[in-house]
Amino acid sequence: MLSLLPKIIRSEAKCLKLHPFDHRNLSTLLSWIKSERELRMWAGETFPTLPNERTFRTHLNRQRVKAYQAEDQSGRFMGYAELVGRTGGDGIICRVIVDPARRGLGLGKDLVELLSEEAFRKVRFKRLLLNVFTFNTPALRCYRSLGFRPLLKRPKPRSFKGECWNLVVMQKNPSAQAA
Numbered sequence: 001m002l003s004l005l006p007k008i009i010r011s012e013a014k015c016l017k018l019h020p021f022d023h024r025n026l027s028t029l030l031s032w033i034k035s036e037r038e039l040r041m042w043a044g045e046t047f048p049t050l051p052n053e054r055t056f057r058t059h060l061n062r063q064r065v066k067a068y069q070a071e072d073q074s075g076r077f078m079g080y081a082e083l084v085g086r087t088g089g090d091g092i093i094c095r096v097i098v099d100p101a102r103r104g105l106g107l108g109k110d111l112v113e114l115l116s117e118e119a120f121r122k123v124r125f126k127r128l129l130l131n132v133f134t135f136n137t138p139a140l141r142c143y144r145s146l147g148f149r150p151l152l153k154r155p156k157p158r159s160f161k162g163e164c165w166n167l168v169v170m171q172k173n174p175s176a177q178a179a
């Protein structure tokens with residue numbers, strides 16, 4: 001019985017729906033980021049310090065940022081991500097995050113898959129790009145599984161509190177198949 005559980009949870013994840021971000025979920029979203037390290041992994045250099053509701057709302061008002069949320073069947077907030085860019089040009093997937101209590105169940109892949117469909121079919125981006133740190137294994141595997149591939153041969157070094165973190169730029173075309 002117990003061995004069936006991951007499969008059941010996995011199939012529920014497949015029922016995620018993508019909607020424009022509802023600002024009423026802002027405090028929940030911000031509660032998912034607990035440290036500057038997590039912030040940097042999630043959002044790169046977008047925020048100099050942990051954002052609060054005011055600074056995050058300012059971020060959401062930036063031009064060409066489209067914010068989305070993933071909900072389960074009962075409308076529960078499960079994940080967040082953004083598409084940034086101009087229709088017909090390159091789009092960037094940014095700030096993908098899944099509720100920490102529900103990671104490793106396939107939700108990240110489902111969210112990014114839905115977002116890619118939205119990006120290519122509705123927003124009509126020509127190509128999708130994203131940035132991910134090489135040590136962020138769940139994120140890297142998530143993007144690879146969905147057909148994203150490194151754009152540049154060498155990662156770009158970034159520093160965080162005296163550490164060197166390597167950043168990979170990945171890309172996907174509308175025709176790219178999932179791995």
Ligand SMILES: CC(C)(COP(=O)(O)OP(=O)(O)OC[C@H]1O[C@@H](n2cnc3c(N)ncnc32)[C@H](O)[C@@H]1OP(=O)(O)O)[C@@H](O)C(=O)NCCC(=O)NCCS
Pocket residue numbers: 041042043095096097098099102103104105106107108109110131132133136137138139141142145
């Ligand atoms: C990155 C993130 C969105 C992935 O979502 P998730 O629901 O945890 O991931 P999934 O369950 O969909 O799994 C995605 C892949 O990672 C693998 N994976 C998941 N958790 C893992 C772990 N702890 N260690 C190693 N691999 C892991 C899965 O097996 C899957 O790979 P596969 O398709 O090759 O089998 C999520 O971990 C997260 O919110 N992280 C914090 C924010 C962040 O770093 N965002 C990314 C910014 S670029």
